[in-house]
Amino acid sequence: AQTVTQSQPEMSVQEAETVTLSCTYDTSESDYYLFWYKQPPSRQMILVIRQEAYKQQNATENRFSVNFQKAAKSFSLKISDSQLGDAAMYFCAYRSAFHGQNFVFGPGTRLSVLP
Amino acid sequence: DAGITQSPRHKVTETGTPVTLRCHQTENHRYMYWYRQDPGHGLRLIHYSYGVKDTDKGEVSDGYSVSRSKTEDFLLTLESATSSQTSVYFCAIRGRGRTEAFFGQGTRLTVV
Numbered sequence: 001a002q003t004v005t006q007s008q009p010e011m012s013v014q015e016a017e018t019v020t021l022s023c024t025y026d027t028s029e030s031d032y033y034l035f036w037y038k039q040p041p042s043r044q045m046i047l048v049i050r051q052e053a054y055k056q057q058n059a060t061e062n063r064f065s066v067n068f069q070k071a072a073k074s075f076s077l078k079i080s081d082s083q084l085g086d087a088a089m090y091f092c093a094y095r096s097a098f099h100g101q102n103f104v105f106g107p108g109t110r111l112s113v114l115p
Numbered sequence: 116d117a118g119i120t121q122s123p124r125h126k127v128t129e130t131g132t133p134v135t136l137r138c139h140q141t142e143n144h145r146y147m148y149w150y151r152q153d154p155g156h157g158l159r160l161i162h163y164s165y166g167v168k169d170t171d172k173g174e175v176s177d178g179y180s181v182s183r184s185k186t187e188d189f190l191l192t193l194e195s196a197t198s199s200q201t202s203v204y205f206c207a208i209r210g211r212g213r214t215e216a217f218f219g220q221g222t223r224l225t226v227v
Contacts, residue, residue, distance in 0.1 A: 004157075033214050045205065045218035052214070091157055101146050101165060101209070102173065103216055105157035 002027045004094050004106035012112040013082045020067075021077045021109050023092030031097035034068065034075045039089040039108075048090070051075065053097070079111075087113045118142050121206050121219035128226055134193040136222050138206030140186075146209040147189040148216065149173075149181060151202040158205060164189055196226040 003026045013019035025034070036048040051059045051068050058066050063083075067076045079086055092106040118141030128134050138147060146165055150158040150173075160173030162181040170181050178200060180192045193200055203223050207216040 006157075009155075035215060037218075043203065043221045045207075045221075047215050047217070050215055093158075095214075102148070102160050102163055103158075103207070105150075105159070107155055107157045 002029075002094050002096065002104045004092050004104050006090075006092055006106035006109050008109045009107070010110045010112070012114055013079070013086075014114050015082055015084060017082055018078060018080045019082055019111065021079075021090050021092075021111065023075045023077070023106055025073050025075065025092070025094050025104075025106075027073065027094065027096070029096055029098065033095045033097065034066075035093040035095070035103070036064070036066070036075075036077045037091045037093060037105075038086075039091065040085075040087070045091075049077065082113050084113050084115065087111055119206060119208050119217060119219045121204075121222050123222060124220060125223045126225070128196050128224070130197060130226055131195050134196050134224065136191045136204055136206075136224070138189040138191070138208075138219060140189075140208045142208060142210065142217075143186055144208040144210040144213075145186075146211070146216075147183065148207040148209075149179075149189070149191045150205045150207065151175065151200075152205060152221070153202050161191065161204075193224075196224075198226050200224065201226045 034051045038046045089108045148163040149161040164170045164183045206219040209216045
């Protein structure tokens with residue numbers, strides 16, 4: 001079974017600075033999808049960014065970018081120019097492209113943004 | 116935003132009572148999921164559905180059942196609620212051929 005690990009339960013960053021959240025996963029499959037979801041205090045789960053494993057190019061969405069290292073099974077999220085509204089729980093998630101249709105989530109990283 | 120609604124948003128119930136949570140979608144998406152969120156565990160899959168009347172168990176399915184008699188509705192039932200089922204429950208949907216899932220607002224369930 002696939003597992004997703006987020007080794008940083010909590011992190012903090014100064015406003016306008018850059019922060020990187022770590023995620024590693026375990027799988028024997030070659031084709032899959034990876035995601036970062038954000039959960040602000042409102043509890044809503046919001047998709048931040050996604051990456052297809054067959055794409056070598058790292059995904060980018062405005063201030064959010066990933067560092068996808070397939071061989072190392074690592075998928076980190078970089079937030080540039082951090083804003084107060086970035087404060088939230090961030091979950092890394094995995095979904096196989098073939099076997100099953102389920103999403104496997106990591107335990108989450110709580111990000112605080114300091115003014 | 117994906118059209119997905121969970122009801123109720125909050126519920127307090129007593130140990131031993133049955134509870135049903137509803138997930139309703141207006142997107143005609145094929146896949147629907149129920150997850151529970153607990154501190155330190157992230158989201159864990161309870162049950163999922165890949166079509167009307169087609170459901171399967173997830174990793175934490177004990178004590179839960181589901182039904183999907185219509186594309187738009189996916190019901191989660193706690194047959195006899197226990198305090199260990201106090202949690203936040205999320206429904207999610209995914210369209211066929213789509214990569215990501217979209218989530219409902221969550222239901223906070225407290226079993227006393």
